[in-house]
Amino acid sequence: MLGMGPQARRTEQRREQREALRERILEVSREIVKREGFAALSMRKLAEAIDYSPAALYLHFKSRGDIALALRREGHANLRDAFLAHTSIADPAARLNAMARAYVEFGLAEPETYRLMFMEPVAVTEASADVSPNGAGLAGQSGAATLSLIADAFVELRAANRLPPHIAPVACAEGLWANLHGIVALKLNGAALPETPAARLVELSLDAWFAPVNGTEPRFNSPDRSDTSTR
Amino acid sequence: MLGMGPQARRTEQRREQREALRERILEVSREIVKREGFAALSMRKLAEAIDYSPAALYLHFKSRGDIALALRREGHANLRDAFLAHTSIADPAARLNAMARAYVEFGLAEPETYRLMFMEPVAVTEASADVSPNGAGLAGQSGAATLSLIADAFVELRAANRLPPHIAPVACAEGLWANLHGIVALKLNGAALPETPAARLVELSLDAWFAPVNGTEPRFNSPDRSDTSTR
DNA sequence: GTCTATAGTGTGATAGAC
DNA sequence: GTCTATCACACTATAGAC
Numbered sequence: 001m002l003g004m005g006p007q008a009r010r011t012e013q014r015r016e017q018r019e020a021l022r023e024r025i026l027e028v029s030r031e032i033v034k035r036e037g038f039a040a041l042s043m044r045k046l047a048e049a050i051d052y053s054p055a056a057l058y059l060h061f062k063s064r065g066d067i068a069l070a071l072r073r074e075g076h077a078n079l080r081d082a083f084l085a086h087t088s089i090a091d092p093a094a095r096l097n098a099m100a101r102a103y104v105e106f107g108l109a110e111p112e113t114y115r116l117m118f119m120e121p122v123a124v125t126e127a128s129a130d131v132s133p134n135g136a137g138l139a140g141q142s143g144a145a146t147l148s149l150i151a152d153a154f155v156e157l158r159a160a161n162r163l164p165p166h167i168a169p170v171a172c173a174e175g176l177w178a179n180l181h182g183i184v185a186l187k188l189n190g191a192a193l194p195e196t197p198a199a200r201l202v203e204l205s206l207d208a209w210f211a212p213v214n215g216t217e218p219r220f221n222s223p224d225r226s227d228t229s230t231r
Numbered sequence: 232m233l234g235m236g237p238q239a240r241r242t243e244q245r246r247e248q249r250e251a252l253r254e255r256i257l258e259v260s261r262e263i264v265k266r267e268g269f270a271a272l273s274m275r276k277l278a279e280a281i282d283y284s285p286a287a288l289y290l291h292f293k294s295r296g297d298i299a300l301a302l303r304r305e306g307h308a309n310l311r312d313a314f315l316a317h318t319s320i321a322d323p324a325a326r327l328n329a330m331a332r333a334y335v336e337f338g339l340a341e342p343e344t345y346r347l348m349f350m351e352p353v354a355v356t357e358a359s360a361d362v363s364p365n366g367a368g369l370a371g372q373s374g375a376a377t378l379s380l381i382a383d384a385f386v387e388l389r390a391a392n393r394l395p396p397h398i399a400p401v402a403c404a405e406g407l408w409a410n411l412h413g414i415v416a417l418k419l420n421g422a423a424l425p426e427t428p429a430a431r432l433v434e435l436s437l438d439a440w441f442a443p444v445n446g447t448e449p450r451f452n453s454p455d456r457s458d459t460s461t462r
Numbered sequence: 463g464t465c466t467a468t469a470g471t472g473t474g475a476t477a478g479a480c
Numbered sequence: 481g482t483c484t485a486t487c488a489c490a491c492t493a494t495a496g497a498c
Contacts, residue, residue: 014463014464037352039352042489042490042491043490043491043492044489044490044491052465052466053465053466053467054491055465055466055467055468055492055493055494056464056465056466058492058493059464059465063491063492064490064491115352118416118417118420119350119416119420120420121268121270121346121420167435168427170426170427171426171427171431171432171435172435174417174426174427174432175414175427175432175435175436175439177413177417178410178413178414178416178417178432178436179409179410179413179436180413181413181416181417182408182409182410182411182412182413182414182416183406183409183413185349185350185409185412185413185416186349186405186408186409186412189349189350189351189352189353190353195401195402195405196399196401196402196405196406200402201402201405201406201409204398204402204403204406205406205409205410208406208439208440209439211442245481249481273472273473273474274473274474274475275472275473275474283482283483284482284483284484285474285475285483286475286476286477286482286483286484287481287482287483289474289475289476290481290482294474294475295473295474295475
């Protein structure tokens with residue numbers, strides 16, 4: 001970078017400023033969404049928070065939905081990181097247990113981000129989709145990438161003959177995911193599931209999905225397995 | 232009604248007209264929501280559809296959220312009816328199977344109504360809540376009423392010693408509900424679960440939750456049990 | 463080239479004339 | 481009971497100042 005002329009240096013500075021502003025926009029957006037939810041993220045409020053005019057935002061993001069997409073991507077990356085923290089667990093069933101707990105923890109820890117990622121109709125993001133026809137698929141791909149980590153574990157289970165051969169591992173992964181998502185989603189909607197705490201529901205679900213895999217007895221009860229932070 | 236004076240008759244007519252208009256508003260709203268989703272239900276569009284001014288709507292509903300609440304109640308009543316159609320099944324496990332399938336069918340058949348009922352943040356309805364402090368709980372009560380039908384079956388299972396005694400039936404009910412809700416919710420959000428069809432996920436989940444209850448072998452597979460319309 | 467200011471259209475909700 | 485007119489706010493898109 002030393003042999004760079006003044007002209008190039010100037011454009012380089014510009015690029016950096018541009019990116020700094022974009023990051024700043026995302027930063028404020030992230031905070032607003034985390035606190036008040038995506039519905040409360042208006043371009044005016046956002047512009048005022050970063051001390052620019054509303055129109056300035058559109059130089060960095062095509063639309064409000066485009067900001068949503070960026071935040072979604074961030075969320076998926078964070079969730080994926082939470083999963084990757086457990087990939088070192090050798091036993092696939094134990095790994096799935098850890099990941100499942102991590103998933104629910106993630107959702108309950110950042111409800112509004114989770115809602116934006118998984119509970120908002122796709123149309124919210126749609127507006128930002130490039131002219132390219134696969135614009136809508138991108139958000140889905142992020143989810144699919146983290147899902148594959150779960151599916152991998154089921155593939156291992158099957159390879160170890162701990163899963164019936166006639167069952168698709170990916171179906172198991174999606175089934176478990178749907179189960180976990182249901183727990184988080186109902187919890188997030190307030191009065192829906194007042195009785196049972198989420199951690200207990202996760203225990204029950206994991207028992208239900210893994211009793212035969214573990215091959216052991218403690219079905220519908222796992223007081224000894226629940227020593228994790230999910231409690 | 233024969234001994235009614237002209238005065239009373241007139242107010243009676245008024246009341247009927249009032250109710251007819253309210254029903255008409257709900258009718259059109261129901262249709263719009265069913266076709267385009269609640270987000271597409273604007274007071275202006277609605278007013279034009281019933282040939283009244285927007286302000287007229289506020290004589291019958293306190294707010295847009297109040298209409299949402301009414302539609303939610305309708306939906307919960309319909310779901311409950313779908314459940315009640317299976318209460319005659321004597322075996323609690325079989326009954327739960329039928330209800331579970333009915334639940335997912337309901338959600339997939341009317342996605343937008345389901346979304347309004349279970350996937351919309353409570354705030355949407357909140358605006359209409361009476362001054363009474365339990366306003367927010369009402370929508371939840373409808374859900375709780377149908378949930379109790381599921382819980383009842385688990386109570387029966389337990390009474391028949393087909394459920395471990397240390398497990399709360401209501402927790403099971405909520406766990407199963409969360410599982411089913413997850414399946415529907417992920418399916419409704421489009422690209423989320425492209426691989427496995429919903430019916431297969433329901434099969435897997437029911438297997439997972441009921442394998443020990445049924446006490447039989449066909450765990451993680453039930454090709455013989457899937458002859459229902461859910462397929 | 464970058465951003466401000468503004469125009470134009472939409473929304474929910476309300477006040478006041480009739 | 482119904483309407484017109486209006487408020488306050490959201491969004492997009494763009495003309496024109498710097």
